[in-house]
Amino acid sequence: MAIVALASAKGAPGVSTTAVALTMLWHRPAVLVEADVSGTSAVMAGYLRASLPHDRGLVQLGLARRSAPLTVQDLWDNTLTLGPDRHLVPGLSDPAQGLGLSDLGHAEALPGIWAELTTVLLGLERAGVDAIVDVGRLGAAYGPVPLLRAADAVVLLTGTRLPDLTALDARHGRLVDDLQTNGAGSDALAVLPVGEGRGEHPAGESPYTVREITRGVTGAHVLQPLPWAPLEAGVYGHGFAARRRHQQSGYVRAINTLGASLQDLARRRQERLRPDAGQAPTIPVQETP
Ligand SMILES: Nc1ncnc2c1ncn2[C@@H]1O[C@H](COP(=O)(O)OP(=O)(O)OP(=O)(O)O)[C@@H](O)[C@H]1O
Ligand SMILES: [Mg+2]
Numbered sequence: 001m002a003i004v005a006l007a008s009a010k011g012a013p014g015v016s017t018t019a020v021a022l023t024m025l026w027h028r029p030a031v032l033v034e035a036d037v038s039g040t041s042a043v044m045a046g047y048l049r050a051s052l053p054h055d056r057g058l059v060q061l062g063l064a065r066r067s068a069p070l071t072v073q074d075l076w077d078n079t080l081t082l083g084p085d086r087h088l089v090p091g092l093s094d095p096a097q098g099l100g101l102s103d104l105g106h107a108e109a110l111p112g113i114w115a116e117l118t119t120v121l122l123g124l125e126r127a128g129v130d131a132i133v134d135v136g137r138l139g140a141a142y143g144p145v146p147l148l149r150a151a152d153a154v155v156l157l158t159g160t161r162l163p164d165l166t167a168l169d170a171r172h173g174r175l176v177d178d179l180q181t182n183g184a185g186s187d188a189l190a191v192l193p194v195g196e197g198r199g200e201h202p203a204g205e206s207p208y209t210v211r212e213i214t215r216g217v218t219g220a221h222v223l224q225p226l227p228w229a230p231l232e233a234g235v236y237g238h239g240f241a242a243r244r245r246h247q248q249s250g251y252v253r254a255i256n257t258l259g260a261s262l263q264d265l266a267r268r269r270q271e272r273l274r275p276d277a278g279q280a281p282t283i284p285v286q287e288t289p
Contacts, residue, residue, distance in 0.1 A: 002125040002270075003118070004262050005144075005151035007135035010167035013157040013194045016042035017237035018226065019134040021255045023086055024236065027263070029129045031079060033121070034058070034091030035114075035144040036136025041091035042237075043082075049239040052080055057090030059097050062113050070116040072123055091134070114146040122150065138171050148175075149183035152266035155223070155258075157192045160207040169217045176219060188269040190221045192258065195228030223261055226254050 004022070008015050016036070020043060023032040034041050034057070044054050056078040064074040079087040121131040133147055138156075148154060156175070158168045172191065179186040193213055214222045226233075232251035234240035246252060 002266070003121050003131045003133060003147065003151040004153045004155070004266065005133045005135050005148050006155045006157060007138050007148065008157050009138055009171035010164055011159050013159045013164070014226070014233065014237070015136060015157050016046065016134050017233050018157060018192070018194070018255070018258075019132050020047050020082075020236040021233070021251075022259055022262075023088075023132045024083060025252065025255050026086075026130060026132065026259060029085035029087075031075075031087040031089060031121075031124065031129055031131050032082065033089045033117070033131055033133045033147075035117075035147060036091055036134050036140070037095070037097075037142050037144070038136050038140040039091075039095055040093055042134070043088055044090050044093070046237050047082070047239050048080070048088075054090060054093045056080060058092060058113070061089070061117065065113060065116055070113070070120050072120055072127075075117075075120050075124075087129075114144045117144075118146050118150045121147070138175065149179060152188055152269055153262045154179070154189045155192050155262065156189070157194055158213075160193050160196055160209075160213070160225075162208070165208055165213060165216060168213075168220075172217055172220055184269075184273055187272070188265045190223050190261070190265060191217060192223045193225040196225035224254070224257055226258065227251055 006015050006019050006022075016034075019032055023030045032043065034043060036042070037058075041054065041057065044050060044052070060078045061070060061074060064070060064078070075089065076087075079089055082088050121133075124131060133144065133151065135144055135148055154175070156168065156172060158164050168191065172189075175189060176186040179189060191213065193208075193210060196207070196210060208216070210222050210225060214220060227250050229249065229251040231240065231243065232246060232249045235242045235246060
């Protein structure tokens, strides 16, 4: 396993929250990369409740690569600790900083930081560390396209109302084409409904079910949905205190099930692309500052 990318087509279905939850509950050491350059870091003010200075992250990585290509050490120098074996590369503190990440803000220079970061993250796999990437909404200017194309599993999160699903259908089709043309195929792309069946409209319009989403979004591999659970999800999204029996909650069980599905997707993709990937020796994780 190496890189898992989470993204959305529309709205705010819970990409950042799910990325934090997956990172904290992941079965191996993990680094969460906030690569959503359309907004400011969700984790610094959310999970971390503004408890740490925002002086490391994407911007500092962008500066580091001006003198030489990014290294694993650059990455560790720009992470914060979320917990034992859980690390964070914080996103932006101002959306305008995104322009600086792609050399002078030119769209042609897009691969700049993202291509180098992809190489570094793929290298972390040899140290037994996986990367969870919050890509944010697809199609953002200067977004992390190379990371998305290189990911071993890509998850498109979605709400379950008609506007969510029409946006999803269009984006999903374009992403399939892009991964097949510019990536290594679309076999590790999956759709994750959040809050299936949530919020029946007073006029009687029902949200869509997994079965309907599978039928309606051409070629989609739809995963078991995440429940709508504001308090349990808020532990990861807003830094709420975990309630008693949080670990046994339906939300945590669903995140663990999601993690297992993603590991499975990624393993099958890696077996197809790199038949000997699973036999790489594991070396100790480098100490972080
Ligand atoms: N499974 C869930 N159940 C209930 N609430 C959730 C769930 N997932 C996320 N939320 C809540 O939904 C809101 C939006 O979540 P989040 O910021 O993670 O979405 P996002 O897709 O990253 O949005 P954006 O596109 O703005 O970055 C937050 O208040 C979060 O706590
Ligand atoms: Mg977000």
